[in-house]
Amino acid sequence: MKTMRKNAALVLAMLLCIAMMLAACGEQAAADGGKEADYQVTVVDALGNPYTEGVIVRVLSGGEQVAMQVVDANGAFTKTMAKGDYTVELMFTGDASEYYYDQTDLTLSADKTALEIVLVHTPTAEPQNLFVDGKEYLAYPVSEGGTFVELTPGERNFFLFTPSVAGSYEFSAGDEVEQIGYYGAPHFVQTINAAEETTDNSVIVSVKSAMIGSEGGGTSVFVIGVDAGSAENCILTVERIGEAKYSIEDEPWTVYQTSIELTPYVLPAGASIREFDLTASTDTYNLVLDANGFYHLDSADGPMVLVSLGEDVSYLDCFKTILDHTGVNRYFFSDSGEFMKKESYTECLLEYIACMDEKSGYYPLTEDLKYIIQNEGADSGWFDPDTVSGMYLFVDDNGNELPGINNEISWLFMCRYIG
Numbered sequence: 001m002k003t004m005r006k007n008a009a010l011v012l013a014m015l016l017c018i019a020m021m022l023a024a025c026g027e028q029a030a031a032d033g034g035k036e037a038d039y040q041v042t043v044v045d046a047l048g049n050p051y052t053e054g055v056i057v058r059v060l061s062g063g064e065q066v067a068m069q070v071v072d073a074n075g076a077f078t079k080t081m082a083k084g085d086y087t088v089e090l091m092f093t094g095d096a097s098e099y100y101y102d103q104t105d106l107t108l109s110a111d112k113t114a115l116e117i118v119l120v121h122t123p124t125a126e127p128q129n130l131f132v133d134g135k136e137y138l139a140y141p142v143s144e145g146g147t148f149v150e151l152t153p154g155e156r157n158f159f160l161f162t163p164s165v166a167g168s169y170e171f172s173a174g175d176e177v178e179q180i181g182y183y184g185a186p187h188f189v190q191t192i193n194a195a196e197e198t199t200d201n202s203v204i205v206s207v208k209s210a211m212i213g214s215e216g217g218g219t220s221v222f223v224i225g226v227d228a229g230s231a232e233n234c235i236l237t238v239e240r241i242g243e244a245k246y247s248i249e250d251e252p253w254t255v256y257q258t259s260i261e262l263t264p265y266v267l268p269a270g271a272s273i274r275e276f277d278l279t280a281s282t283d284t285y286n287l288v289l290d291a292n293g294f295y296h297l298d299s300a301d302g303p304m305v306l307v308s309l310g311e312d313v314s315y316l317d318c319f320k321t322i323l324d325h326t327g328v329n330r331y332f333f334s335d336s337g338e339f340m341k342k343e344s345y346t347e348c349l350l351e352y353i354a355c356m357d358e359k360s361g362y363y364p365l366t367e368d369l370k371y372i373i374q375n376e377g378a379d380s381g382w383f384d385p386d387t388v389s390g391m392y393l394f395v396d397d398n399g400n401e402l403p404g405i406n407n408e409i410s411w412l413f414m415c416r417y418i419g
Contacts, residue, residue: 014358026402035082036080036081036082036349037080037081037082037083037085037110037113038078038079038080038113038360039059039078039080039086039108039113039114040076040077040078040083040113040114040115041057041076041077041088041108041114041115041116041117042074042075042076042077042114042115042116042117043055043057043071043075043076043077043090043116043117043119044075044116044117044118044119045118045119045120045143045144045145045146046118046120046146046235046237047146047186047237047239047411048297049075049145050071050073050075050076050151051071051075051119052071052072052073052074052075053093053183054065054093054094055070055071055075055090055091055093055119056069056070056071056090056091056093057067057069057070057071057077057087057088057089057090057091058088058089058090058091059077059079059081059087059088059108060086060087060088060089061084061085061086061087066081066086067081068091072239081094082312083110084109084110084120085107085108085109085110086107086108086109087106087107087108087236088106088107088115088117089103089106090117097122098121098122098124099119099121099122100119100120100121100122100148101117101118101119101120102117102118111157118146118235120145120146120147120148120235121143121145121146121147121148122147122148122149123140123141123142123147123149125141126157127139127140127141128141128186129162130158130189130223132158132189132191133155133191137156137157137158138158138226138301139158139159139186139223140159140160141159141160141161141162142159142160142161142163142224142236142238142283143238144238144239145237145238145239146235146236146237147159147235147236147237147238148234148235149226149231149233149234149235149236150232150233151177151226151228151231151232151233151234152228153228153229153230153231153232154228154229154230155227155228155274156225156226156227156228157225157226157227157228158183158189158211158223158224158225158226159223159224159225159226159236160221160222160223160224161221161222161238162220162221162222163187163207163211163212163220163222163240164212165207165240166207166208166209166211166212166244167206167207167240167241167242167243167244168204168206168207168208168240168242168243168244168245169204169205169206169222169238169239169240169241169298170202170203170204170207170237170238170239170241170243171202171203171204171205171224171236171237172201172202172236172237172239173201173202173226173234173235173236173237174228174234174235175200175201175202176231176234177201177226177227177228177229177231177234178200178227178228178229178231179193179200179201179226179227180200180201180202180203180224180225180226180236181193181194181195181198181203181224181225181227181229182194182195182203182205182222182223182224182225183224183225184222184223185221185222185223185305186221187218189223191413192400193225196245203224204241205222206244206245206247207220207222207244208247208249208250208331210249213214224236232235239291248331248339248342250339251339251341251342252342253329253342253343253344254341254342254343254344255343255344255347255348256343256344256345256347256348256368256371256372257348258348258351258352258368259293259366259367259368260292260293260366260367260368262351262352262354262355263291263355264355265355265357265362265363265364266357267306267357267359267360267362267419268418271418272418272419273306273360273362273416273417273418273419274360274416274417274418274419275314275416276409276412276413276415276416276417278394278404278405278406278409278410278412278413279403279404279405279406280409281406282406282408282409284409285297285409285412286298286306287365288300288302289367293366293367294365294366295364295365295366295370295411296365297417303417303418303419304364304417304418305364305365305415305416305417306362306365306415306416306418307319307352307362307363307364307365307369307373307415307416308361308363308414309349309352309353309356309361309362309363310353310356310357310360310361310362310413311360311361311362313413313414314413315393315394315413316382316393316413316414318361318414319349319353319414320353320361321351323346323349323350323353327344327345327346328344328345328346328349328376329342329344329345329346329376330342330343330345330375330376330378330379331379337381339354341388343375345372345375345376348368348372349372352369362416365415371415373411373415374411382410382411383407383410384407385401385407393410393413394410394413
């Protein structure tokens with residue numbers, strides 16, 4: 001009996017000792033938080049999207065590699081490692097020179113177990129020469145996401161963006177630069193920022209569907225300018241933030257239809273062609289329509305009035321020359337400034353041009369041609385000396401208004417008559 005009591009006491013003492021040891025271990029574990037920790041490195045682009053391919057995270061301790069792993073579908077490296085201090089590097093399955101990331105303070109520790117690295121591209125395509133106000137610049141192509149770009153301090157630095165999808169795009173350059181702006185296209189670089197919305201470090205530009213090629217390739221190139229100030233570099237970000245903003249350009253065209261049946265015109269042999277006197281009084285020329293829809297002077301069988309469709313006239317190119325460069329159309333607005341419609345005259349003019357006299361480029365004046373000349377001229381400011389477009393036609397070589405022009409009949413500048 002004494003032996004049993006003695007053994008029981010011994011077992012109890014041993015259990016008590018083990019419990020004390022376990023408690024001490026628990027207290028120590030609580031004190032140092034364990035010997036391992038879960039570490040994570042996440043690689044994202046300048047817009048916060050994860051890099052999921054081509055990026056490898058390398059972890060070093062004392063200069064020796066302790067872990068290396070390709071990022072997962074979330075752009076992350078995760079690993080349980082002994083608590084300690086580590087440095088992080090990135091490696092790439094592609095050309096490392098195509099990437100940039102800030103390599104300062106890429107460390108992990110017992111107190112810092114998570115790290116996010118922003119990875120951006122560097123320009124890889126060849127730069128394009130731009131000429132702005134007689135000065136030559138190199139403009140580097142950039143793409144969606146972020147691009148690390150070097151800047152010339154104190155200058156405006158130019159970059160080119162070619163969208164492949166229509167939408168509203170926001171361009172940002174960070175607070176370290178003075179300003180960012182949208183300055184047109186490579187063949188016509190504007191000197192004034194033309195962006196729809198502007199702050200000191202971001203601009204928004206709408207890209208219409210018409211600017212995108214039918215095969216999905218970009219057909220329009222946008223020139224983005226960054227005023228560097230004292231900055232030597234920046235990260236230029238391009239983000240599609242939504243659909244393209246509505247504008248009048250999105251409205252469909254109303255195509256003006258030819259009102260008479262057209263037939264080829266041949267100018268009578270030996271016809272004497274005379275110009276209208278644009279300084280004459282309003283009632284000097286009386287235009288009369290004949291049964292075929294052609295205008296004559298004074299009576300239906302008087303001198304035929306012609307329009308120069310194929311040969312340039314004194315004050316402006318002819319319609320054929322204009323159509324070789326652009327369309328002919330008009331925007332209509334109500335008296336209150338509300339948009340009403342867009343009317344295209346290009347299709348109608350092409351029908352007339354196909355029937356004009358091959359040698360002279362003339363075709364008889366019709367109600368169609370009169371309507372088109374007057375409307376295109378009114379929309380373009382051809383007949384208004386006070387137009388803000390600066391397209392008033394009747395000026396000398398120095399830009400001074402020609403005296404005596406009667407604006408009520410000045411639309412006849414593109415017409416002639418057989419005299």
